[in-house]
Amino acid sequence: MNERVAIIGIGSTGFSPVSPDLSFKELTYSAAVKAYDEAGLHPKEIDSFITGSEDFMEGYSIFDEYIPDQMGAVLRPAHTVCADFIQAMGVGCMMINTGEFRTIAVEAHSKASNVKTLDEVKAFGLDPVYLRTLKENAEFLAGLEMRRFLEETGNSVEQCASVVVKNRKNALINPEAGHGAVLTEFDVLSSHPVSTPLKHLDAAAPSDGAIVIVLAAEEVARSLCDNPVWIKGFSWCSAEGNFWSRDLSFAKYASLAAKKAYAMAGISQPSKEIDFAEVCDEYSYKELQHLEALGLARRGESGYLTETGATSLEGEMPVNTSGGSIGVGHTFEASGGMKVNEAVQQLRGLAGKRQIKGATTGLVQSWRGVPTGTGSVAILSNES
Amino acid sequence: MTIIKVPVKGLSSKEYERSLKVTWQPELQYAWDNGIAIGKYLEALKDGKILGSRCEKCHRIMLPARSFCELCWRPVDEYLPVKDTGIVNTFSICHVNWDASRLKPREPRHLPAVIEIEGASAGMGIMHLLGNVKPKDIYIGMKVKAKWKPRKDREGTITDILYFEPVRK
């Protein structure tokens, strides 16, 4: 692929535990209006539209039916991927590289507050024969994975707790975040156990919100936008489909996707060439596991780096300056979108108190939650 | 490569009965936020009115009420009630329930229809049921009027309209 693709407009609603004032259509519309306005385009001028969504999170059998109106995509080529925002963004990059499309809008949103039986939905995602029949809360898989990861890498539950402390602190200075707080490691470790060693505060809380971006081919991006953010590399990958066949200590999906994204972006030394990272932290240990899989920390050292502040706002490799899913709120397929939004703000120098000085290259990464082994990686830069 | 032999075995009813099965009945519950436009639409139903919204750019009066015009890509300019009468655009006489179970011979048939509501722009219809009419007497182009629940029983749902019935001159 050789066509450069840039983000030329982005719209975010911000994130909060509930959003009773707007329907999902109105929520998405408000993000789309911002994104299109920033791109300087009417939706009629956008070539195609992509939504990342899952039916049971929406309470519809075929949610694709309900995507066009609030995207301005009526009677236009629009489609759904049952995938997270960063994967959907990758599909948009592919579409532009076919040469048939110049501009693409990508959307994901969460109305998790409308799902009254979220645990049931999660359990419904488990293999119906081998896992669901155990009748355990789906979170038990995270407990199993966390224990194996800590056991094999030597990272500790205390270091996981320091991820939570850092991310919720970052969220305090992010106006879009819903879960900013001043906590201590002790608070996390003494919160009630979900599935040991996983504690209640190790897990990100469900949130609502919507993100829309406009992607453009290079020529369009340069003519329309003063501060395009370039997507220099992207990929997604799945590990073994069956949970019980995976090496639970290592996020292979993230490692495989990163290899491809780095190659595309021409990155050979990720921890030197990347200025900041927004990685999936749906559970605290996942941030550590992902840093190791992405090559941003050596195996077994991610906990130490966190504990010693290397991943804090002032550290060598700031991680989840937004506050991550733990600090902002977990928005399912939109989580990757929240991370893309943070990276765009950082690369445009608009991140306010969270701004990392001189940042030119950021990594965004997402994972689709239990029981999946699917995730995606993208490298964003303000230098073409 | 001509496809001649294909894999996969279909189970007969008997084989299926005998096979081991894992069953699961998910308890899925949702409470969807109505938001601005549908919130107003439901309020209006409770008040015995059908609410539309108007866009000054394309001059459409749209149903059901929406907060933005999806074609002009701008907020609507006004919410306004339309009439509670309309014209049958198309209809069916349905002998099965939503779960594919069959109605008993004496049970009344379901009578779904698309009804173009008067006062809204041409072609703006909603799906609802017909009632107080013999199935054989229904025709496309028939004028109908909403039969509302008594005011005290209305809850702010689409079923506050029991059905649409023919306007008899």
Add this chain to the structure above:
Amino acid sequence: MGKRRVAVVGAGLTKFVRRAQETGPELSHQAVKMALDSADLKLKDIDMVTLGTAPDAFDGVHMKGEYLLSGAGGNNKPYIRNFVGGGTGVFAPIHGWMHVASGAADICMVVAEEKMSCCHPHPAGAFITIFDHTTEQPLKPTLIWIFALEMRRYMETYGLSAEDIARVAVKNKKNALDHPSAQVAEEVTIKDVLDSEMLAEPVHRLDISPSSDGAAAMILASEDVAKRLTDKPIWLDGVGWNLDTSYWATRDLYYPRYVEKAARMAYDMAGIKEPSKEIHVAEPYDPFDYKELHHMEGLMLCERGEAAQLTADGVTERDGNLPICPSGGALGVGNPIAATGLMKVIEIYLQLKGDAGKRQVPGDPRVGVAQAWGDLMQVGTVTVLRR
């Protein structure tokens, strides 16, 4: 940069059955294995995988794409699920086309699966939640309503009779007698269709395709790879898709304008100017018999309102001037939703290769089109294949 040409180099298809013994991942695996064998490839040769499958509610698994992943050959590969409701089966190869035309993959596996029999007591129950949760679901709608409403509007507009429509079911069920995957192939008469149980007037039971289990797979490759793999590549030269408004009751149902838009997109890409002359064989989506006619018109294979007459005149028979659904379609082969759409693309692939066996249409066809449709009578997906 220019776009890369994409070829179909292999295909696999399971039998379509009412209740499969195999699980969803096993169905997918069978189709994938057959496709690999047909192209003489191994799973390690596949760069990326895209899978299409319709509602999670059928298989009864949230995030169904992740559940089917291992069966679809997605382990340790970039794998993604695409989903446009009933239009998914034809959209899946369109998604595969994006993978290859962009240069992201040289060889892409496209899979489509549906196991509807998991849903109890009847898969039709899964359809109540396709309707708007606030303004429509309280009316307890069934899927057949919208077909009945649309079919009546179509018949009324053009003055068509029930016989005109039933003729499609008769043709397709007969065509399916020659298809090894067929679930409901049979010789029926127009009278049989009209005498079958009346479900929602004007729709009879035999106007409708069955619910089914099944899977299909197709391998797409870039031009240079395709030329290495086969001396008879079939090119995926045009793709198009289009999604209409969610407010379905506000559009006139007599004509599928979204199918026309999708077709125009695909024809433009493939350089087709006069579809009714340049297309030699077509597989429009036929979950209900009137839909075949509706879609022939949307695909601009004939004038609006003319499809029924062409059918009555025998033009759409397998040996007619414009063979429509030579496979037997959803009405004859069966309708595991996403798998049906891909089955149709596979039929066009086989017809253009001259490999359709007993179903081969005469006249050495060189260009064919497959189409699917779905959501709330709202999405059209179109592929143009060329030899």
